[in-house]
Amino acid sequence: MTPGLFITFEGLDGTGKSTQLRRAVQYLRKCGHRVRVTREPGGTRTGERVRDILLASKTGKLAPLAELALMYAARAQLLEEVVRPALARGQVVVSDRYNTASFAYQGYGRELGTATVRAFDRVICGSTQPDLTIILDLDPERARGRALGDTRRKSRLDRIEAAGMAFHKRVRAGYLAVARSAPERVKLVSADQSIDELQRQIRALIEPLLARKGRNSKVEDRKSKIENRKSKVESRKS
Numbered sequence: 001m002t003p004g005l006f007i008t009f010e011g012l013d014g015t016g017k018s019t020q021l022r023r024a025v026q027y028l029r030k031c032g033h034r035v036r037v038t039r040e041p042g043g044t045r046t047g048e049r050v051r052d053i054l055l056a057s058k059t060g061k062l063a064p065l066a067e068l069a070l071m072y073a074a075r076a077q078l079l080e081e082v083v084r085p086a087l088a089r090g091q092v093v094v095s096d097r098y099n100t101a102s103f104a105y106q107g108y109g110r111e112l113g114t115a116t117v118r119a120f121d122r123v124i125c126g127s128t129q130p131d132l133t134i135i136l137d138l139d140p141e142r143a144r145g146r147a148l149g150d151t152r153r154k155s156r157l158d159r160i161e162a163a164g165m166a167f168h169k170r171v172r173a174g175y176l177a178v179a180r181s182a183p184e185r186v187k188l189v190s191a192d193q194s195i196d197e198l199q200r201q202i203r204a205l206i207e208p209l210l211a212r213k214g215r216n217s218k219v220e221d222r223k224s225k226i227e228n229r230k231s232k233v234e235s236r237k238s
């Protein structure tokens, strides 16, 4: 167990994931937590270069296994450079997507199956799994409509977003399946409600974890004080 907390946001494009993440981060900071925000694929210099390959339309068709391997290559870099060090320092790491996206998009969307994704995940993520994964759920047709309606995106879809509706329906089914398989850690919230109501529900999911983190860090503080006292006594004896 690390002293930090790892929270990931997931969902189809157009579900309002990034807005909700931003507001959750503001809230965490207001509560006095040190927060490290990141995104996937990307979040490191190398990861952002890999992201360009993955999302640029000019990349064209990638073999599904190549796509999966690139997602996990970027993730390996992010884990080493950002996630693990931040968790070890006791920070709250908030990531816009993480491994659940690979299960949904590559496992279900690209039909590679969960066993293949799990094999990569075991090697690359190992025990660095999120404490909480929040999936914003919305019907894929509506999500697509919202994504295209968002003028900030200049209605340009990236290579993966541009895949057909059948693909996005499989991705959503994948998200629902992951949520069913790990209900204590992976939480579904309906994105079909107001921004404020959605944020209220998200905070209600985060708060119990913050309380637990507070208790853990008090225990850790007490443990390290005892260790310090012990080592002072030992050094006086010798």
Ligand code: TMP
Binding pocket: 013, 039, 040, 041, 055, 071, 096, 097, 098, 099, 100, 101, 102, 103, 105, 106, 160, 161
């Ligand atoms: P973003 O636009 O939310 O940053 O996500 C980039 C795209 O990458 C999005 O269409 C989902 C996709 N993706 C995967 O297919 N597999 C993954 O493991 C991750 C992290 C993202």
